[in-house]
Amino acid sequence: MEVAALAALILVVGIFVLLILGIPISVAVGLSSALAAASALGFENGMLTSAQQMFRGINNFSLLAIPFFVLAGVIMNNGGIALKLINAAKVMVGRAPGSLAQTNVAANALFGAVSGSAVAAVAAVGSTMGPLQAKEGYNKTFAAATNVASGPAGMIIPPSNLMIVYSLVSSSSIAALFVAGYIPGILWALVCMLVVYFYARKRPELKITERVSIGAKARIVLDAVPALLLVVVVIGGILGGIFTPTEASCIAVLYSLALAFIYRAIKVRDLKPILLESARTTGIVLFLIAVSTVMSWVMSFAKIPAMVADALFSVSSNPYVIILLIVAALLIVGMFMDPVPAVLIFGPILLPVVTAFGMSPIHFGIFMVFALSIGTITPPVGPVLFVGARISGVRIEDVSRQMLPFFGVLILLLVVVAFTPALSMWLPTLIGLA
Amino acid sequence: ACGGGFESPADSGDTADTESEAADSGSVSAADAETVYRVAFNQNDQHPQFVSITNLGQRIAEATDGMCSLEVYPNETLGTQKDTIELVQAGTLDFAIIAGPLLENFNTDFAVFNLPYTFDSQEHQRAVLDDPEITGELFASIEDQNIAVLAGMHGGIRNVYNSIQPVNTPEDLDGMKIRVIESDTNLRMMELMGGSGSPMGQGEVYTAIQSGVIDGGENNPSIFANLKHDEVAPYYSYTQHLMFPDYLISNPSVLEDMDPACNEALFAELPAALVEEGQLWVEEVEASTAAAEEAGAEFNEVDLEAFREAVAPLVEESLTNETTQELYDKVRAAAE
Amino acid sequence: MTRFKEGLDKALEWLCVVLFALLVVTVAWQVFTRQVLNDPSGWSEELAKYTFIWLGLFAAALMFGERGHIAVDFVVRKMPAGVQHWIGVFGQLVIALFAVIVMIYGGYKVSALAWNQNLTGLPVNVGWLYTALPVAGVLILFYSVYHLISLLRHRESALEEGDPELI
Ligand code: NA
Numbered sequence: 009m010e011v012a013a014l015a016a017l018i019l020v021v022g023i024f025v026l027l028i029l030g031i032p033i034s035v036a037v038g039l040s041s042a043l044a045a046a047s048a049l050g051f052e053n054g055m056l057t058s059a060q061q062m063f064r065g066i067n068n069f070s071l072l073a074i075p076f077f078v079l080a081g082v083i084m085n086n087g088g089i090a091l092k093l094i095n096a097a098k099v100m101v102g103r104a105p106g107s108l109a110q111t112n113v114a115a116n117a118l119f120g121a122v123s124g125s126a127v128a129a130v131a132a133v134g135s136t137m138g139p140l141q142a143k144e145g146y147n148k149t150f151a152a153a154t155n156v157a158s159g160p161a162g163m164i165i166p167p168s169n170l171m172i173v174y175s176l177v178s179s180s181s182i183a184a185l186f187v188a189g190y191i192p193g194i195l196w197a198l199v200c201m202l203v204v205y206f207y208a209r210k211r212p213e214l215k216i217t218e219r220v221s222i223g224a225k226a227r228i229v230l231d232a233v234p235a236l237l238l239v240v241v242v243i244g245g246i247l248g249g250i251f252t253p254t255e256a257s258c259i260a261v262l263y264s265l266a267l268a269f270i271y272r273a274i275k276v277r278d279l280k281p282i283l284l285e286s287a288r289t290t291g292i293v294l295f296l297i298a299v300s301t302v303m304s305w306v307m308s309f310a311k312i313p314a315m316v317a318d319a320l321f322s323v324s325s326n327p328y329v330i331i332l333l334i335v336a337a338l339l340i341v342g343m344f345m346d347p348v349p350a351v352l353i354f355g356p357i358l359l360p361v362v363t364a365f366g367m368s369p370i371h372f373g374i375f376m377v378f379a380l381s382i383g384t385i386t387p388p389v390g391p392v393l394f395v396g397a398r399i400s401g402v403r404i405e406d407v408s409r410q411m412l413p414f415f416g417v418l419i420l421l422l423v424v425v426a427f428t429p430a431l432s433m434w435l436p437t438l439i440g441l442a
Numbered sequence: 443a444c445g446g447g448f449e450s451p452a453d454s455g456d457t458a459d460t461e462s463e464a465a466d467s468g469s470v471s472a473a474d475a476e477t478v479y480r481v482a483f484n485q486n487d488q489h490p491q492f493v494s495i496t497n498l499g500q501r502i503a504e505a506t507d508g509m510c511s512l513e514v515y516p517n518e519t520l521g522t523q524k525d526t527i528e529l530v531q532a533g534t535l536d537f538a539i540i541a542g543p544l545l546e547n548f549n550t551d552f553a554v555f556n557l558p559y560t561f562d563s564q565e566h567q568r569a570v571l572d573d574p575e576i577t578g579e580l581f582a583s584i585e586d587q588n589i590a591v592l593a594g595m596h597g598g599i600r601n602v603y604n605s606i607q608p609v610n611t612p613e614d615l616d617g618m619k620i621r622v623i624e625s626d627t628n629l630r631m632m633e634l635m636g637g638s639g640s641p642m643g644q645g646e647v648y649t650a651i652q653s654g655v656i657d658g659g660e661n662n663p664s665i666f667a668n669l670k671h672d673e674v675a676p677y678y679s680y681t682q683h684l685m686f687p688d689y690l691i692s693n694p695s696v697l698e699d700m701d702p703a704c705n706e707a708l709f710a711e712l713p714a715a716l717v718e719e720g721q722l723w724v725e726e727v728e729a730s731t732a733a734a735e736e737a738g739a740e741f742n743e744v745d746l747e748a749f750r751e752a753v754a755p756l757v758e759e760s761l762t763n764e765t766t767q768e769l770y771d772k773v774r775a776a777a778e
Numbered sequence: 779m780t781r782f783k784e785g786l787d788k789a790l791e792w793l794c795v796v797l798f799a800l801l802v803v804t805v806a807w808q809v810f811t812r813q814v815l816n817d818p819s820g821w822s823e824e825l826a827k828y829t830f831i832w833l834g835l836f837a838a839a840l841m842f843g844e845r846g847h848i849a850v851d852f853v854v855r856k857m858p859a860g861v862q863h864w865i866g867v868f869g870q871l872v873i874a875l876f877a878v879i880v881m882i883y884g885g886y887k888v889s890a891l892a893w894n895q896n897l898t899g900l901p902v903n904v905g906w907l908y909t910a911l912p913v914a915g916v917l918i919l920f921y922s923v924y925h926l927i928s929l930l931r932h933r934e935s936a937l938e939e940g941d942p943e944l945i
């Protein structure tokens with residue numbers, strides 16, 4: 009028992025100290041886990057076990073979906089597909105109050121539905137929509153805030169690499185997680201549109217002047233169909249049981265590649281930088297997954313998840329109180345940490361807690377990904393926020409202040425998602441996946 | 443907003459230490475023993491092997507007056523089965539329960555027990571695995587690789603199920619794609635049985651049958667019912683083609699270093715644990731079969747002789763040396 | 779040393795590109811054989827998995843070369859430059875320690891342990907598969923020593939250059 013306590017102490021203190029000192033997260037987690045293992049097993053067996061579990065972490069065929077969806081996303085960004093999606097979003101939104109800002113939200117959601125990277129969406133859509141909005145008299149900071157706030161919708165709407173990472177720590181079905189993300193992801197976009205609506209209602213000057221003929225509208229939508237068809241092929245293929253998620257991710261690569269060549273958006277010599285960019289992300293994510301597997305092993309060995317569950321239940325046995333505690337914890341973690349390591353580190357600790365009161369692992373996955381996605385748009389560490397601010401040329405402090413109403417509705421929606429299993433579980437149950 | 447309806451954690455049982463449910467009888471607590479040996483296991487805490495080995499730990503704790511006990515770590519938390527063998531070899535883990543075919547990687551002769559129709563029944567298998575005349579040399583053969591095989595355990599009987607029709611003879615499987623565990627032997631076996639094997643991860647099987655990518659699978663009734671494959675492939679036919687054992691393994695030096703009283707208690711109580719495991723399997727299969735029938739599944743007997751003949755070439759090809767041939771003959775003799 | 783590092787970067791970049799392309803082709807082939815030919819290819823899944831492991835570990839090593847692994851550095855950014863410098867030096871020592879004890883030593887130990895284990899259906903032993911770890915560990919060790927020297931000579935700044943977002 010004392011051996012386990014010592015291992016737990018080394019693990020927690022080690023990770024905390026090394027993270028504060030700015031050591032790469034993967035090394036902080038990996039070294040602390042290995043030293044914790046060594047304290048319980050001796051140096052030789054501790055290192056042997058750590059290396060073995062690193063290998064086990066990445067020796068997993070379903071993980072291949074991650075590099076493939078990343079690659080498909082990078083190809084899409086180079087494929088000039090964003091512009092077609094923005095035009096389609098414009099038609100969808102029509103002449104609603106604040107329609108240009110509404111278009112930005114819809115375009116981010118559509119982009120997320122085909123690619124999945126919030127940063128890529130915010131960069132591609134923001135750089136196009138920002139100047140348009142400035143011309144129509146929008147406040148530059150508000151335009152940037154809208155762009156940033158709606159960016160992460162695409163991390164929840166499938167395909168989503170974050171969901172694949174969560175499926176690893178929870179052993180739950182990728183297909184079920186994907187489907188479960190649709191409603192909360194679309195709601196994310198809708199509440200952003202709601203904020204824009206109330207903002208624009210008081211500013212009648214923000215209305216669109218240009219009129220588009222039915223014929224032009226039809227042409228614009230038709231133009232975006234090949235890109236949107238990717239959703240049908242990939243997600244439809246997974247849900248129909250035609251492809252496994254890994255196979256579907258490969259189809260997504262081939263499809264986006266074909267699309268990009270047909271649109272003449274990329275040339276053969278662009279392939280090397282595209283593959284290299286995707287390999288970089290793959291390397292970082294895989295290394296994180298490898299070391300997190302060592303951490304999970306040490307935690308199981310030392311029974312840390314059970315200790316955390318006992319501690320939480322000693323605070324309160326009311327599930328709603330515990331869920332609120334987890335919401336607060338995940339929002340704080342998300343302020344400082346990227347969602348991928350956060351899912352890998354906190355997923356295995358919190359999952360036994362929530363399943364103890366009957367929460368489905370699928371529901372918890374959506375709730376966790378939702379909470380950590382909010383973290384990508386909050387200071388002090390918010391990659392989506394940083395990129396969105398840079399693209400629009402506004403200060404991070406100014407955008408953050410302008411985003412307060414967005415934070416308000418998103419946190420409210422997060423609590424609703426956490427307390428309402430049906431929002432996540434209805435679709436997968438309907439299709440027979442959960 | 444609170445449309446949820448979560449249970450209070452107290453109602454659903456304290457998952458933080460499920461093992462206590464099985465082991466908290468008697469005056470001595472297994473969890474508080476001076477030395478608690480770790481047993482790695484890949485399935486959940488309802489499985490016959492989990493329950494019987496957890497109870498074994500409790501009995502060892504009682505017999506040694508709290509000196510030592512076992513704790514089973516379920517759900518692959520200490521690694522995949524392949525990992526846990528390596529960790530037992532290295533001395534990181536004390537015990538592991540692992541599937542028979544994995545020991546073929548250390549001595550190919552173990553393959554004999556994993557061939558189709560090696561065993562006629564659960565009782566036949568139990569008798570063979572308990573007979574040191576038959577298994578003694580084989581079990582001892584990998585001790586130099588730091589693996590001590592303590593016991594063979596029953597691992598269930600695998601039968602074919604599909605979405606099309608009841609299967610009576612190999613001809614009935616003609617044109618059917620059946621999911622098998624990925625290995626050349628399994629692909630060959632399914633081909634000889636009349637169908638065609640299609641390897642894929644267990645997690646994908648349900649939707650693959652539902653959408654018609656494959657027509658069925660082969661597994662024991664417990665997994666058939668628990669994974670709800672009965673909903674999409676209701677025809678379950680007792681082909682009984684595979685009955686490979688699982689093994690409880692340890693490291694020879696762990697056994698040596700154990701306090702003699704603990705070692706003695708372990709080996710004294712082990713046979714009873716194996717009997718209990720067998721009974722739990724029978725109960726589990728009965729319950730699963732009833733649940734599957736409730737869900738609309740149909741169970742039928744098959745022409746066993748036809749299937750046995752069909753896979754005979756595979757058995758023959760696999761008995762590549764004298765040792766395996768001899769071993770196989772002894773196993774079959776025990777069936778008479 | 780700088781020239782060697784640049785050469786190694788180039789070599790690793792090409793290796794990653796080639797392995798990634800191979801990965802796409804292998805899985806595409808697997809989908810094709812399963813969906814179109816209706817005859818799943820047995821070797822493609824294994825080949826894809828091991829290509830992926832080597833790709834991931836080489837790419838991870840390359841990212842140590844570029845100091846591109848993500849870190850939580852908002853505290854360090856608030857420190858005075860002198861402290862940042864020594865924290866940066868410490869960081870490279872920690873990376874080197876990890877590479878040596880876990881990836882090289884631990885990887886060697888587990889590889890040796892599994893050297894006689896023959897996975898049915900694979901042409902190589904299990905130990906051989908594990909060698910990806912010590913190989914990547916040596917690359918990471920080299921990069922951390924390189925950055926350590928550059929830091930001590932004040933040719934590099936103390937902070938990592940992290941990617942803005944992962945996925
Ligand atoms: Na997405």
Ligand code: NA
Binds near residue numbers: 342343345382389390
């Ligand atoms: Na943040």
